[in-house]
Amino acid sequence: MGSVGVGKTSLVERLVYQRFSPEYLSSIGVRVDKKSLELDDCKVNLLIWDIAGEFMTHKVYQKYLRGAAAVVCVFDVTREQSFLAIKSLISEISNEQINPIIYIIGNKIDLVKNKAEFNYLFLDESNVDMLTSAKDGEKVEEAFQFLSKILASNSPNLRRV
Amino acid sequence: MKKNYEFLINQDGKILKTDAPFFDASINENVAFYFPMFIDFNVTLDIENFEMDIYEASINGEKYFFKLKIHSINRNAKNVYDFVLEAEDLTEEYIDKQKHQTAYNKISIKNEYLRETNVKLDSQIDYLRTFAFVLSHDFREPLAVIKSFHDLVDNALSEKRYDDITELNQLAKKQIDLLDQMVSSLLKLQQVTSEILSNSDSQLNLSHLLDKIAKDIYESEKLQLHNQVADDLILNIDETHFYVVFQNIISNAIKYRKGDLVDVEIVCKQKDHFIEIVCKDNGVGITDEDKRKAFQFGHKGSMHNQDEIASYGIGLFTVKNIIELYKGQIGIEGNKDEGTIVTIRLPNNLIVDQMASEIKENQQFMDAKSFQNILFVDDSETTNFINKSIFESLSLHCQFYSVKNGAEAMKYLLGAKPYNDQNLYPIPDLIFLDSSMPVMDGVSFAEAFSKIRDRFNINIKIAMLSSMPMQKLKMDTKDFGIDHYIQKPLSKEKLKQFLQFN
Numbered sequence: 001m002g003s004v005g006v007g008k009t010s011l012v013e014r015l016v017y018q019r020f021s022p023e024y025l026s027s028i029g030v031r032v033d034k035k036s037l038e039l040d041d042c043k044v045n046l047l048i049w050d051i052a053g054e055f056m057t058h059k060v061y062q063k064y065l066r067g068a069a070a071v072v073c074v075f076d077v078t079r080e081q082s083f084l085a086i087k088s089l090i091s092e093i094s095n096e097q098i099n100p101i102i103y104i105i106g107n108k109i110d111l112v113k114n115k116a117e118f119n120y121l122f123l124d125e126s127n128v129d130m131l132t133s134a135k136d137g138e139k140v141e142e143a144f145q146f147l148s149k150i151l152a153s154n155s156p157n158l159r160r161v
Numbered sequence: 162m163k164k165n166y167e168f169l170i171n172q173d174g175k176i177l178k179t180d181a182p183f184f185d186a187s188i189n190e191n192v193a194f195y196f197p198m199f200i201d202f203n204v205t206l207d208i209e210n211f212e213m214d215i216y217e218a219s220i221n222g223e224k225y226f227f228k229l230k231i232h233s234i235n236r237n238a239k240n241v242y243d244f245v246l247e248a249e250d251l252t253e254e255y256i257d258k259q260k261h262q263t264a265y266n267k268i269s270i271k272n273e274y275l276r277e278t279n280v281k282l283d284s285q286i287d288y289l290r291t292f293a294f295v296l297s298h299d300f301r302e303p304l305a306v307i308k309s310f311h312d313l314v315d316n317a318l319s320e321k322r323y324d325d326i327t328e329l330n331q332l333a334k335k336q337i338d339l340l341d342q343m344v345s346s347l348l349k350l351q352q353v354t355s356e357i358l359s360n361s362d363s364q365l366n367l368s369h370l371l372d373k374i375a376k377d378i379y380e381s382e383k384l385q386l387h388n389q390v391a392d393d394l395i396l397n398i399d400e401t402h403f404y405v406v407f408q409n410i411i412s413n414a415i416k417y418r419k420g421d422l423v424d425v426e427i428v429c430k431q432k433d434h435f436i437e438i439v440c441k442d443n444g445v446g447i448t449d450e451d452k453r454k455a456f457q458f459g460h461k462g463s464m465h466n467q468d469e470i471a472s473y474g475i476g477l478f479t480v481k482n483i484i485e486l487y488k489g490q491i492g493i494e495g496n497k498d499e500g501t502i503v504t505i506r507l508p509n510n511l512i513v514d515q516m517a518s519e520i521k522e523n524q525q526f527m528d529a530k531s532f533q534n535i536l537f538v539d540d541s542e543t544t545n546f547i548n549k550s551i552f553e554s555l556s557l558h559c560q561f562y563s564v565k566n567g568a569e570a571m572k573y574l575l576g577a578k579p580y581n582d583q584n585l586y587p588i589p590d591l592i593f594l595d596s597s598m599p600v601m602d603g604v605s606f607a608e609a610f611s612k613i614r615d616r617f618n619i620n621i622k623i624a625m626l627s628s629m630p631m632q633k634l635k636m637d638t639k640d641f642g643i644d645h646y647i648q649k650p651l652s653k654e655k656l657k658q659f660l661q662f663n
Contacts, residue, residue, distance in 0.1 A: 005266055025259060028226060028258060029216060029226070031216070031218070032196070033197055045200060049198070079274070081273045081276070081277065
């Protein structure tokens with residue numbers, strides 16, 4: 001989840017299909033993709049629900065949270081507003097009767113690399129789990145690997161391979 | 162055209178039957194082939210009540226939008242299917258909607274940026290208001306005192322009390338010094354708030370800078386600096402900026418010391434995303450109110466210990482501006498009588514990778530060899546000689562020529578006498594131009610040269626040197642194609658920076 005234009009679909013495209021399109025096309029509704037990741041001692045099948053950014057303001061997303069093992073919250077590191085939106089979303093999720101793992105990704109790190117443009121300081125205040133670039137592929141696989149490890153260690157019904 | 166499809170699915174998720182045209186019955190697929198959310202058909206979802214708003218699917222390379230609904234049905238003994246998935250095809254409608262949504266979202270993102278810019282502008286306006294208020298107050302006070310002293314001097318003169326005059330003059334001088342220091346502080350602040358990080362390649366050894374400040378600083382004998390910063394830490398920061406930063410922090414420690422001496426420990430640690438510089442002293446500490454307001458323009462610390470040292474409420478505000486210029490953050494902690502801790506965080510991309518930097522530097526010097534003929538335009542022969550020596554100290558083997566003013570330089574370039582022999586006076590590919598010279602100064606030369614620049618079939622670069630404030634000079638010459646500005650005097654470091662940019 002995350003505000004419009006933060007790169008949610010691009011992250012999924014990079015993770016699942018190893019591709020990136022510079023052309024921005026808004027997501028409508030929901031797109032679902034699957035990805036299998038091999039961990040040290042198990043294989044995790046991720047079913048990733050890519051929910052359109054505009055749903056952030058409609059509370060439509062709530063029904064998708066039921067049954068979700070984790071919510072990946074994505075923000076654009078160049079747009080502080082998108083980070084504030086994530087903070088507010090996390091607070092809303094905490095008020096629901098659900099308890100998924102919240103995993104925070106700061107995307108578009110390629111735009112600030114080697115530049116002193118990124119107000120990195122909010123990283124310190126919050127627990128941003130990974131900074132990624134869907135464009136370059138930087139840390140995308142690692143982000144979901146890391147999430148998978150958290151999920152695997154939290155799953156009582158884990159089927160070990 | 163039919164827009165609703167049905168998929169009859171068994172308990173294992175296998176599609177038994179469908180009227181969807183994209184379905185290849187021979188594949189005998191699992192429903193998850195088309196709809197990945199059913200990958201773990203029996204356990205993933207509350208399947209009997211599954212309903213979605215809009216689902217975007219890519220099927221055989223085509224994009225579809227469906228509204229999906231699934232419900233269980235009674236087991237059919239013959240066909241053995243358990244679920245019906247209804248897929249309402251809304252592709253045509255939603256392809257258009259997606260285009261509109263994309264345009265709308267792009268505008269929303271732009272609006273977000275604009276809103277952020279507005280907030281910044283509002284804060285600038287607030288700052289300017291406070292600035293004007295504090296200035297009018299802080300300048301008026303010493304001026305009023307000076308005026309009073311002046312009146313008293315008049316009285317003393319008329320009453321021939323000459324001893325009083327000396328004392329009054331000394332008191333007035335203190336106020337004048339105060340004003341002078343305020344103006345200096347404001348000038349530094351003005352430089353910082355108006356300056357763009359024009360020279361992000363400047364490299365600074367932080368540890369050396371701290372040692373230098375400890376020697377230079379006013380009342381340095383009252384300072385015991387424990388510099389724990391690694392000696393090999395080089396940062397991509399400007400020396401002047403960070404001199405101001407640490408000079409302010411250290412002089413505050415001296416100002417707010419407990420006894421005759423203050424211990425200041427400066428430690429620098431590299432964290433995951435930033436460099437943290439912690440400056441800790443054992444002074445009088447800081448009140449909660451001062452912590453909140455420490456970085457506000459015009460705020461003066463309440464625990465001021467030394468009456469003879471003035472506080473203008475500008476120093477830490479300037480420091481904060483500098484740190485923010487580098488996208489960093491500064492904070493202040495401490496309690497009364499327990500010393501003060503100032504913490505600075507800077508993006509860790511400011512750390513210079515020494516090896517990469519040296520390779521780059523060497524490459525740039527190699528490239529710099531393309532400068533073959535350099536013309537110095539300066540009325541001081543000594544300056545021309547020193548500048549030439551600095552070039553030579555970097556092993557740059559160029560030919561050097563010099564003229565005394567802009568008018569001579571024009572003659573040189575146009576091949577007028579005595580510069581009419583091109584073998585003796587070749588067209589330079591670099592001009593080092595002083596801004597202030599008799600006859601024709603650097604600005605006038607730059608303007609005149611900009612009109613004839615096209616005549617030359619080589620690209621002549623101009624570096625302008627000046628001891629005047631650069632900002633005004635840049636404004637005055639903005640249309641004349643100056644390639645680089647260098648604050649006088651030229652140094653090896655400044656020349657290296659220039660070569661990196663050119």
